[in-house]
Amino acid sequence: MSEYLKVFPKDLEDEAIYIIRETAAQFERPAILFSGGKDSITLVRLAQKAFYPGKIPFPLVHIDTGHNFPETIEFRDWLVKETGVELIVGYVQDDIDARRVIEETGKFSSRNMLQTTTLLRTIEEHRLDACMGGARRDEEKARAKERIFSVRDDFGQWNAKNQRPELFDYLNGRIHPGENVRVFPISNWTELDVWNYIKEENLAIPSIYFSHERSVLERDGVLWPYSDFIYKDPDEVLVTRTVRFRTVGDMSCTAALASTATTVEEIIEEIISTTISERGTRLDDKRAEAAMEMRKVNGYF
Amino acid sequence: MEVLRIATAGSVDDGKSTLIGRLLYETNSITTDKLEAIQRASQRKGIGFLDLSLLTDGLIAEREQGITIDVAHIYFNTPKRKFIIADSPGHVEYTRNMITGASKADVSIILVDARNGILEQTHRHYYISNLLNIPRVIVCVNKMDLMDYSEARFREIERDFVEFSSKIKSDTQEILFLPISSLYGENLTKKSAKMPWYNGRPLLEILETMEVHKNESKLPSRFPIQYVIRPRTDEYHDYRGYAGRVTSGRFSVGDKVTVLPSGQRSVIRQIDRYTQSLETAETRQSVTLVLEDDIDISRGDMIVRDEEIPDLKREFTSRICWLDRDPMVPGKSYLLQHGTAYTKAKISTIDFIEDPATLQKIPGANIAMNGIAQVQVRTAKGLPVDRYHDNPANGSFILIDEHSNNTVGVGVIQ
Numbered sequence: 001m002s003e004y005l006k007v008f009p010k011d012l013e014d015e016a017i018y019i020i021r022e023t024a025a026q027f028e029r030p031a032i033l034f035s036g037g038k039d040s041i042t043l044v045r046l047a048q049k050a051f052y053p054g055k056i057p058f059p060l061v062h063i064d065t066g067h068n069f070p071e072t073i074e075f076r077d078w079l080v081k082e083t084g085v086e087l088i089v090g091y092v093q094d095d096i097d098a099r100r101v102i103e104e105t106g107k108f109s110s111r112n113m114l115q116t117t118t119l120l121r122t123i124e125e126h127r128l129d130a131c132m133g134g135a136r137r138d139e140e141k142a143r144a145k146e147r148i149f150s151v152r153d154d155f156g157q158w159n160a161k162n163q164r165p166e167l168f169d170y171l172n173g174r175i176h177p178g179e180n181v182r183v184f185p186i187s188n189w190t191e192l193d194v195w196n197y198i199k200e201e202n203l204a205i206p207s208i209y210f211s212h213e214r215s216v217l218e219r220d221g222v223l224w225p226y227s228d229f230i231y232k233d234p235d236e237v238l239v240t241r242t243v244r245f246r247t248v249g250d251m252s253c254t255a256a257l258a259s260t261a262t263t264v265e266e267i268i269e270e271i272i273s274t275t276i277s278e279r280g281t282r283l284d285d286k287r288a289e290a291a292m293e294m295r296k297v298n299g300y301f
Numbered sequence: 302m303e304v305l306r307i308a309t310a311g312s313v314d315d316g317k318s319t320l321i322g323r324l325l326y327e328t329n330s331i332t333t334d335k336l337e338a339i340q341r342a343s344q345r346k347g348i349g350f351l352d353l354s355l356l357t358d359g360l361i362a363e364r365e366q367g368i369t370i371d372v373a374h375i376y377f378n379t380p381k382r383k384f385i386i387a388d389s390p391g392h393v394e395y396t397r398n399m400i401t402g403a404s405k406a407d408v409s410i411i412l413v414d415a416r417n418g419i420l421e422q423t424h425r426h427y428y429i430s431n432l433l434n435i436p437r438v439i440v441c442v443n444k445m446d447l448m449d450y451s452e453a454r455f456r457e458i459e460r461d462f463v464e465f466s467s468k469i470k471s472d473t474q475e476i477l478f479l480p481i482s483s484l485y486g487e488n489l490t491k492k493s494a495k496m497p498w499y500n501g502r503p504l505l506e507i508l509e510t511m512e513v514h515k516n517e518s519k520l521p522s523r524f525p526i527q528y529v530i531r532p533r534t535d536e537y538h539d540y541r542g543y544a545g546r547v548t549s550g551r552f553s554v555g556d557k558v559t560v561l562p563s564g565q566r567s568v569i570r571q572i573d574r575y576t577q578s579l580e581t582a583e584t585r586q587s588v589t590l591v592l593e594d595d596i597d598i599s600r601g602d603m604i605v606r607d608e609e610i611p612d613l614k615r616e617f618t619s620r621i622c623w624l625d626r627d628p629m630v631p632g633k634s635y636l637l638q639h640g641t642a643y644t645k646a647k648i649s650t651i652d653f654i655e656d657p658a659t660l661q662k663i664p665g666a667n668i669a670m671n672g673i674a675q676v677q678v679r680t681a682k683g684l685p686v687d688r689y690h691d692n693p694a695n696g697s698f699i700l701i702d703e704h705s706n707n708t709v710g711v712g713v714i715q
Contacts, residue, residue: 009303009383017587018546021527025600025641049575050587053540054532137374144373165401165624167711169546170638170699174706188385190376 008196012189013046019148019171019185020050020132024057026173027130027181031088033119034060036072037248038205039134042186042194044083045201047132059086061131063119065111066093067229067250075206090122109231110252120156123180130173132183138190148187154178192271199264209267211244211260223256305508307386308406308435310399310426315412316443320483321375321386324505327490330377372402381509396657396671397624399429400711404697407513408437415448415480419461421658427462428657431469432620432673432713434693436513438476441504445496446482452498455480468660471690479504517584521609521687522550523695525640526602530589542573542589543598548640548694550609552590553581557607560598561685566607567592584694601642603685611695613683618652618715622673625702625709629668635709636701637680644682646700651676668710678712689713 020043023030032047034040040060047056062076080087092114095101100121101114123131137144147163149171164172173181186194198205215226215238224230225245226238229252243256244267261267309317325331375386389395389402403409409430413423430438440462448454459478466476479488480496481504487493490505501507530542552558556569571591572579582588590604598604605611623629629648637646652675654665668674689696693713700710 007303011304011585014546014585014587018527021544021587025528050544051528051530052573052575052589053534053537053542054530138376144375164708165397165711167401167404167699167708168694168697169405170708172638172699172701172706172708174636174701174703176706188374188376190378190383192378193383 008193008200012186012193013049013197015188016043016046016185017050018169019183020047022171022173023130023132023183023185024051026171029126029128030058030130030132030183031061031126031128032056032058033131033133034062034076034087035134035248036062036068036076036206037134038194038198038209039136039186041079041203041205042189042197043132043134044079044085045203046185048083056083056085059088059126061088061090061122061126061128063090063115063122064092065115065250066091067111067227067252069206069208069225069245069248069251069254071206071208072248075204079204088122088126090118090125092118094118095121106231110250111229112250112253116156123156128180129175130181130183132185134186135184136189136191136194137184137187146184146187148184149173150182150184151175152180152182156180158182192268195264195268195271199268205264206248208245208248211242211262213240214243214256215239216241216243216256223258225251225254225256227251304383304385305511305513306405306407307384307508308399308403308409308430309386309388310402310409310411310429315414316483317388317412320410320412320441320443320481320489321388323483323486323489325375325377327486328377328379328505372398379505379509384508396425396429396673397622399426400433400622400624403429403433403435404711406433406435408439408508408511409435410439410441413440413442413458413462415442415444415454415458418458419465423462424465424658424660427466428469428660428673431466431471431474432622434471434474434690434713436474437511438474439504439507440476440478441483442478442480443483445480445487446485450480450482450487450493450495452480452496455499473690477501477507479507514584517549517694518551520549520584520692521611521695522552522556522606523548523611523640523685523687523692524552524590524604525642526598526600526604527641529599540591541595542591543604544587544589545604545641546587547582547584549584549692550606551581551583552604552606554579558592558604559607559610560596561603561605561610562613562683563597563602565594565596565598567594567596569593601640603640603642605685611685611687614686615680615683616649617678617686618675619678619698619712620673620675620715621648621668621678621700621710621712623668623670623710625705625707626670627702627705627709628670628672629710631667634703636703637678637684637698638701639684639686639698640695642682642684644680644684646678646680649677649679675715676712686714688715690715 032043092111095117096103101117135143147166216223217226217236244259245254246257261270373388377384387402389399411426442455442458480499481488487495488503492503524545524547526543526545528544530544532540554569559566569590570593572582573589631648634645634647637644651665653662654672654674655662687695696714698712699708702709
């Protein structure tokens with residue numbers, strides 16, 4: 001596929017800004033869930049635009065698994081300084097230490113599933129009533145059915161069968177005490193829309209999105225970034241490859257992509273010609289066909 | 302126009318999912334890992350061919366029951382446009398989902414199985430497309446392969462459709478008919494060789510070139526205020542901006558404006574869009590308006606141009622669709638949201654309940670879920686509403702139950 005839509009559809013930006021302003025107006029304590037990935041970076045820019053020349057009137061919340069790419073944390077701290085926005089960090093390690101969760105072990109262990117507990121605890125501790133996330137409906141089947149304002153009960157659970165209908169541009173954010181809402185301002189964007197936006201806005205992104213040399217383990221055709229957080233069989237061999245990351249998750253569950261793309265333009269060209277979908281590099285979805293839906297039911301965003 | 306929003310609806314077996322799957326497939330919007338997942342799933346189900354419907358039927362329950370139960374959003378693009386499909390299920394009990402999916406649509410695609418012709422479902426789908434006054438409707442007569450690509454059969458269905466649709470069709474709506482086979486891709490991305498008698502264009506080409514929203518800037522200007530921006534920094538000490546999205550029409554610097562409901566008047570001094578200053582804000586743009594005078598305005602107020610001031614109405618006639626499991630209780634106070642304004646409201650009278658399939662009007666004491674009725678609405682506060690037919694973006698509202706907080710009803714103003 002060499003032909004594609006080369007411009008970013010402005011309508012999507014207007015819609016996202018509308019959603020972010022509704023969130024700020026309808027809730028007492030909203031926040032942006034910030035992963036350090038391109039989608040949440042996009043959200044931060046949209047929030048800047050929504051309240052300009054005022055500052056972003058709510059904090060960023062980062063759930064720190066302790067297994068982050070160091071480049072992501074570096075970027076996060078830079079962005080916080082640059083925008084003057086408040087940062088709240090919830091540490092997965094705290095929940096492990098308090099025995100609220102038990103760490104997985106073995107070859108495919110990951111802290112990805114543990115994030116949910118930390119997220120829910122952070123929401124409760126800071127009494128957040130609306131958390132904006134950069135999830136997009138095109139990422140995965142279960143997300144295709146997600147509302148823009150998605151109400152969660154006291155346990156953070158999503159009830160797919162009983163969602164509020166969203167008609168026209170109306171967003172109903174009324175909730176009972178204890179409930180909270182997940183908000184998805186870029187629901188209608190695709191991966192390509194996000195990249196075209198990054199290009200047009202000239203947004204800074206973490207360096208791991210661009211091609212670099214890295215030590216990886218090759219398992220069934222998947223390139224795993226080697227780190228202290230990954231289990232290595234004695235007979236497995238580390239190899240150095242030229243790679244980049246297509247999504248920014250945990251180091252233990254984000255696969256690398258063989259790539260030589262060093263600019264946003266090259267990334268866009270690569271995405272257009274690539275044949276593997278974005279979440280195809282996320283090992284957490286491969287566990288079962290309904291993996292994403294099961295995690296959402298339990299409070300993952 | 303960069304984005305085209307499409308509503309699709311169809312009965313369980315009309316092949317709607319296959320049609321969407323085919324559009325994705327033919328526009329290279331399916332990636333190899335998704336295709337492999339479908340291959341694996343098709344094999345598990347014991348089907349010999351590639352079941353493209355598996356692409357869109359996302360939730361576990363749907364895969365178990367083999368049906369679609371909620372509105373799903375599907376995205377694809379061609380070099381010409383970005384397309385957003387809101388796909389709603391076709392069952393009787395899910396009228397509310399269909400209205401939800403169709404409420405933002407520029408075009409509605411209705412599928413008819415060539416073997417079965419017009420069914421009760423077809424009536425329902427069209428009724429909703431018409432209730433929401435979706436500007437274009439494309440009737441796809443599907444499974445033409447099973448009818449030997451017969452023109453006579455196609456024309457027969459076209460006639461039947463026109464016969465019932467003409468009873469309610471809005472004067473501004475356009476209906477197109479298209480014979481297709483979604484299983485074999487006939488008339489989807491290229492003109493079918495199997496149906497030389499069809500003179501029109503294939504579906505994708507119609508969608509790529511369709512003109513929409515062409516008159517929207519001529520509609521009355523409406524700007525509901527979402528949020529007041531007051532930075533209170535040294536640099537912007539006295540800045541007071543009204544943030545919102547232009548619902549309809551357009552606003553320019555220098556326009557004389559009135560703020561509703563208070564009736565205060567001022568002039569637009571500045572239109573901000575992030576660091577950019579605009580001369581004119583067009584329909585659907587998210588902007589911030591700065592006025593010449595320091596007047597007291599807050600969320601829920603609406604800015605309009607002086608030439609186009611709507612009446613504030615406390616009573617109006619409306620078509621409503623009930624969305625909640627608990628039926629509408631006459632005389633009960635609901636919260637009505639119009640734009641960014643909220644007010645308490647009651648349904649004072651149910652004029653009639655209308656059956657979308659038969660168009661029969663019957664009296665009713667309450668409205669059950671999925672019921673559609675014409676009602677009289679009475680509100681505590683006057684609202685600057687337009688008739689939906691004249692200005693759809695300012696002619697609708699939702700009803701919220703203040704106890705459950707659910708969105709229980711949606712209305713379009715007559």
